[in-house]
Amino acid sequence: MEQRAFQIEHADNVATALTPLAPGAVTLLGDAAEKSVEAAGEVPVGHKIALRDIAAGEDIVKYGVVIGRATKDIPRGTWVHLHCMRSVYDERSSHLDAVTGAPKDIRYE
16 A cells, blocks of 8 residues: 655645555655655554654644644654644643553543
8 A cells, every 4th residue: 555644735844644654655645845755664644744854842834834842853754743742732732642642640540
């Protein structure tokens, strides 16, 4: 199966995985600045892949707007999620498990 991701706006520095991504070539659709990006590792479907190197503290741009900030350097082609960014909309996002999204700062029973 061809690996694909969708870049919503030309100015975005991330694209959304339309298929589960594994290391290798990923075809970019949408308002893509380039035709492809090389995935450096796995990216779950529906999650973001970095279209270029993003420095720690730099804005994460999706939909042509800032949605978050990098909490560490994010190399091109890697998974962009809660383990390497924080939301600028949801203060609690840094307290969620990067894989499950479950809160880590409070206990649910």
